[in-house]
Amino acid sequence: MNNLSVDHLIGIKGLSKEDIELIFTTADRFKQVINRPIKKVPSLRDITIANLFFENSTRTRLSFELAEKRLSADVVNFSAASSSVKKGETLIDTVNNILAMKVDLVVMRHPNPGAAKFLSERIDAKVINAGDGTHEHPTQALLDAYSIREKLGEDFTGKKVVIVGDIKHSRVALSNIFCLQKLGAEVMVCGPTTLIPKHIYELGVKVEHDLRKALEWCDVANMLRIQLERQDIQFFPSLREYTMQFGLDKKLLDSLDKKIIVMHPGPINRGVEISSDVADSDQSIILDQVENGVAVRMASIYLLASQINRE
Amino acid sequence: MDKRTILNSKHFEITLNRLASQLKENHQSFENTVLIGLQPRGIHVLTRLQRILENDLKHEIKCGQLDITFYRDDFRRREQPIIPSVTNIDFTIENKNVVLIDDVLFSGRTIRAGLDALLAFGRPNRVELLAFIDRRFERHLPIQPDYTGKIVDTLSSQRVSVEWKELEGEDKVVLFTEEK
Secondary structure, eight states: OOSOSOSSBOOGGGOOHHHHHHHHHHHHHHHHHHTSSSOOOOTTTTOEEEEEESSOOSHHHHHHHHHHHHTTOEEEEEEGGGSGGGGTOOHHHHHHHHHTTTOSEEEEEESSTTHHHHHHHHSSSEEEEEEETTSOOHHHHHHHHHHHHHHHOSOOTTOEEEEESOOTTOHHHHHHHHHHHHHTOEEEEESOGGGSOTTGGGGTOEEESOHHHHHHHOSEEEEOOOOGGGOSSOSSSOHHHHHHHHOBOHHHHHTSSSOOEEEOOSOOOBTTTBOHHHHTSTTBOHHHHHHHHHHHHHHHHHHHHTTOOOO | OEEEEEEOHHHHHHHHHHHHHHHHHHHTTOTTEEEEEETTTHHHHHHHHHHHHHHHHSSOOEEEEEOOGGGOSOTTSSSSOOOOOOOBOOSOOTTOEEEEEEEEESSSHHHHHHHHHHGGGOOOSEEEEEEEEEEGGGOSSSOOOSEEEEEEOOOTTSEEEEEOHHHHSSOEEEEEEOOO
16 A cells, blocks of 8 residues: 555544554655755655744744755745734635645644644645644654654564653644554653643553653653643642653663663753753654654655645 | 566576676776666666676675655656655765666656666766666657667567566566457
């Protein structure tokens, strides 16, 4: 099977295991491409892509833009801060105006959960979700799993991954849970009770409130950022207290009897969820994640774009 | 489907040896020459030629594998996207003489894409083309081989398949014709 089973990349939930593996094999080839002297292929030279960012982003946006340019697509960028959204235009109107300029694929980040799905049902272009509120962030989960696969091998069966931190507000956590489970890994979430959704065990994940126990259990620890911008009330007494209970430092890491892999989707709050010496240690694959992000996004865009028919 | 062998294993070997000799004639010690096989089936021709040449010259020859999927001109014009194979060229081809190697030369579109793909590895001094089988009347582009194993005259509805001992159990070239 060489085709994705979906028309849009809205979330990991809608993908099959075969889809994810297809994206990974394709990403392998793109990773070769981006490590060559000339990091560009002409595949998408007749495709136009709009990056619509209704929410701030540096890494994801740069990563998408690089991926698009390395596939030779034409790219237009849009950010809400400097647009007519501020003047009261609706999402559909904004997007339809952009599509009237003949855009084939839309990459969108939006603060509202479900925004990408809403859009995909109403417009005549492919949609890639680059994060919709607290819902999903599929390409991040794909690049996380891809980075784990690079370190631990293709078979995820029995691999143990713990996601630490603000699970409640994290789209990265939800997408990661779906992705890792589909690939056969076991997933645990760890954080303060207030930041773990009450019914998360229904997704089949383990819940742990003691970071040490969680780390002793896992092969990979994915440390999430505390998303202060999404927290309307105080979920824990102070950042200092959070760091003491759920921050990963070198002392804790070295006291484990095995070498686990440390990940972080960025941006890092050094000294909060992860200490500087851990982030820069040889167990951290944070920068690999960033590199793989471009390859995985190239693969996702390439596979979706190959479905666009220009008859 | 009518199936006819147009090159048996004996002639297959003779042909490979002849191609190797022709390459040697033009490139002598292969000092500044690299051989590049096109994925997926061209690399088998490459592997055999490499073995013959290295046995003969008693030193290694630079060889690489090139996948042209991302450079094809029929992206989005096919039912299914093609899953790319591995590209394995761990040297630059800047100022090198390159011999592109494929099993069957048909429309010439693969070679065009291959020439495009090569540019990502530098500017070669010269590029030559070796085709094990040349279906000469089926060309869509002005591309001709410098070395040819066997020329076959075919209809576009026919199919030519190069089969390998390692993969299919026997070295041979088969011509398939659709029965009416």
